[in-house]
Amino acid sequence: MKICKEEKIIVYGLHPLIEAIKAKITISNIFLKSGIKLTSNAYKKLLFLSKKENIPIKTVPESKFFILKNKNHQGVFALLSPIxxxxxxxxxxxxxxxxxxxxxxxxxxxxxxxxxxxxxxxxxxxxxxxxxxxxxxxxxxxxxxxxxxxxxxxxxxxxxxxxxxxxxxxxxxxxxxxxxxxxxxxxxxxxxxxxxxxxxxxxxxxxxxxxxxxxxxxxxxxxxxxxxxxxxxxxxxxxxxxxxxxxxxxxxxxx
Structure with a gap:
């Protein structure tokens, strides 16, 4: 089994993160944009799975999402180990x-x-x-x-x-x-x-x-x-x- 060379991968968006958690990918923290409304079923599912897998969710200011500017991040991202x-x-x-x-x-x-x-x-x-x-x-x-x-x-x-x-x-x-x-x-x-x-x-x-x-x-x-x-x-x-x-x-x- 080989590891790709990228040191860390930013995963953004609700469904990719949900699938990463379900696949038991190692995630140290999930970052949530401050002020975002957690009303959709996808947000609720993400919160449920992260709690189930003991993955901390940290609320951060919008400035932390600068690297994801113009991407459909849906106010959430995490850092993963290489695929x-x-x-x-x-x-x-x-x-x-x-x-x-x-x-x-x-x-x-x-x-x-x-x-x-x-x-x-x-x-x-x-x-x-x-x-x-x-x-x-x-x-x-x-x-x-x-x-x-x-x-x-x-x-x-x-x-x-x-x-x-x-x-x-x-x-x-x-x-x-x-x-x-x-x-x-x-x-x-x-x-x-x-x-x-x-x-x-x-x-x-x-x-x-x-x-x-x-x-x-x-x-x-x-x-x-x-x-x-x-x-x-x-x-x-x-x-x-x-x-x-x-x-x-x-x-x-x-x-």
């Missing part, structure tokens, strides 16, 4: 031992933190077992990705790998189907059988999936575009494909 990351070679045997039919995502040079966070959030909702990212050319695992994922970053294991190509080869040898999303394919995403263990590769916002990864993929799929726009947002494409996987697997339960 834990993993290697897929350690997690995959655990998934199989637990009887999982793994769904994994590889993010090939996704650099926009909003896309990164949205993909994590959708992955958590759709039952993805792990997300794999490279050590370089990727969005940072930090405050903004936690916020944009609405705290889902605490629910889905993130694996940082030195070589994505070697990782793909490892996953292929261990029985997973490699599916790349690319407009260069002639096959629509819903024509692929996703019933077996699957890896979905999503590419860079501008360049797409790297040619070297497309070459070693078992399948290449596309989503049709008829409105004159050249491509979908990568997080939207992720959701479309993941819920086709979900639909196929849920349908198989009743056959």
């Amino acid at each position: 834990r990351t993993y290697q897929i070679k350690d997690l995959l045997p655990v998934f199989y031992e637990r009887g999982k039919n793994p769904i994994l995502i590889i993010l090939d040079r996704i650099t926009d933190v909003r896309n990164f966070g949205s993909i994590i959030r959708t992955s958590a909702c759709a039952g993805v077992n792990a997300i794999i990212i490279p050590k370089k050319e990727t969005a940072m695992i930090g405050s903004d990705s936690i916020k944009t994922s609405s705290g889902a970053l605490f629910k889905v294991p993130i694996c940082q790998e030195k070589s994505i190509k070697n990782t793909i080869n490892f996953l292929t040898k261990n029985g997973l189907k490699i599916v790349s999303a690319t407009e260069k394919s002639n096959i629509y995403w819903y024509n692929i059988d996703f019933s077996s263990p699957t890896v979905l590769i999503l590419g860079n916002e501008e360049k797409g999936v790297s040619p070297q990864y497309l070459e070693i993929s078992d399948e290449r799929v596309k989503i049709p575009l008829i409105g004159g726009i050249s491509s979908l947002n990568v997080s939207v494409a992720c959701g479309i494909i993941l819920y086709e996987i979900f639909r196929q697997r849920e349908s198989n339960l009743y056959i």
Whole structure:
């Protein structure tokens, strides 16, 4: 198990903090903006969980939120220890031992933190077992990705790998189907059988999936575009494909 290099992470916003507490992340203090009204259910839930886990809440002046200027902090933040990351070679045997039919995502040079966070959030909702990212050319695992994922970053294991190509080869040898999303394919995403263990590769916002990864993929799929726009947002494409996987697997339960 590896630790990312960021010394401390500021987590801001109600739902990310609630998810951090539920995930048993170490939090020394929660800082609450002076004068804020604690009337919503989310505030009440945060107060309940912090009391349950013996996390002190300190009321501080608005000046303490200067570092979060122009961010939707909702009057609350905390400092967390670095987010834990993993290697897929350690997690995959655990998934199989637990009887999982793994769904994994590889993010090939996704650099926009909003896309990164949205993909994590959708992955958590759709039952993805792990997300794999490279050590370089990727969005940072930090405050903004936690916020944009609405705290889902605490629910889905993130694996940082030195070589994505070697990782793909490892996953292929261990029985997973490699599916790349690319407009260069002639096959629509819903024509692929996703019933077996699957890896979905999503590419860079501008360049797409790297040619070297497309070459070693078992399948290449596309989503049709008829409105004159050249491509979908990568997080939207992720959701479309993941819920086709979900639909196929849920349908198989009743056959």
